[in-house]
Amino acid sequence: MSGAGGARVVLVLGGTSDGRALAALLHPLPGIHVVSSLAGRTSAPVLPVGETRVGGFGGVRGLVGWLRERAPAAVVDATHPFAARISAHAVAACAEAGVPLLRLQRPGWTAVPGDRWHRVDSADEAARVLPALARRVFLTTGRLETAPYAHLDDLWFLLRSVEPPTGELPRACEVLLARGPFTVGDEIALLRDRRIDAIVTKDSGGALTAAKLTAARELGLPVVLIRRPEVTAPERVTDAAAAARWVEGLAVGA
Missing domain, CATH: 3.40.50.720 (NAD(P)-binding Rossmann-like Domain)
Structure with missing residues (x-):
């Protein structure tokens, strides 16, 4: 037709x-x-x-x-x-x-000098490596994949997504609803305000959400980056x- x-x-x-x-x-x-x-x-x-x-x-x-x-x-x-x-x-x-x-x-994104990336293959693997890296985590993997982090009671999470999450959440968690693009300045201010010491994100690529990676580099923060399937x-x-x-x-x- x-x-x-x-x-x-x-x-x-x-x-x-x-x-x-x-x-x-x-x-x-x-x-x-x-x-x-x-x-x-x-x-x-x-x-x-x-x-x-x-x-x-x-x-x-x-x-x-x-x-x-x-x-x-x-x-x-x-x-x-x-x-x-x-x-x-x-x-x-x-x-x-x-x-x-x-x-x-x-x-996908490419690391440059100053990046502290920890590449993992899944959200479950990201949850396993987090306790050795941070106590306050910026989680930007979307609203559907929060359950792997729900058992990490010793960590605090800032979860940013376009719409409210639907899965199980960590005990200590703040949900921030927002849609990109985001500027590097805004991301630095957010990370400092919430006292974030690690970021978890997916290797989505593109410029729309890349500012958080630049902000992490400038602040010297580690990034747990989930590889693409x-x-x-x-x-x-x-x-x-x-x-x-x-x-x-x-x-x-x-």
Whole structure:
């Protein structure tokens, strides 16, 4: 099924700044109808331009059904680097439906002189290393992954997320609701005000939330950085402009 005016549909699995940037690049292109799909985990998401759908597909089978119904020319997976499940579903569904798939994933952060990073593979591992590093922790891993820290009764946590956390919380915890981007100055002031002595975060990459890493470097604080899960995709790019060129190339070759 085509989009409006017979345009070729491109499905963008989004919910990220990269997905919104790609939608903005694709939307004005002649012959392309972009559909952005958001997981629906936040109640007031920042919406991209173009057609938007909110909510999951119902696993691989549901996504295959959508692909066969709408017959998109391509799918671009621009989900969060830690959204491993939907990325795996996209690989399986696109292979079954015969739809070209591109993974758009910004690079992870790179340490520079002065950084005191402790890389770990999971939230559970982060919780294990924290007691040797700090007593007051800035936790910026999102509202869904608080349970691994709930048993650390000797530590105090500042948890920042866009929406209230839904899981088990540490006994000593302050919740700060805020949406980035954040400036380095603001992050330094926050860390000093709460007397933070370590940060826990995911290696999301990008500039939107990187200010806390610069602030930690300037204050000499350790950062526990959770590595990204491995995501296998047939093709991969690191920015929205390259993804848009890939889509245009498919359209030209059609």
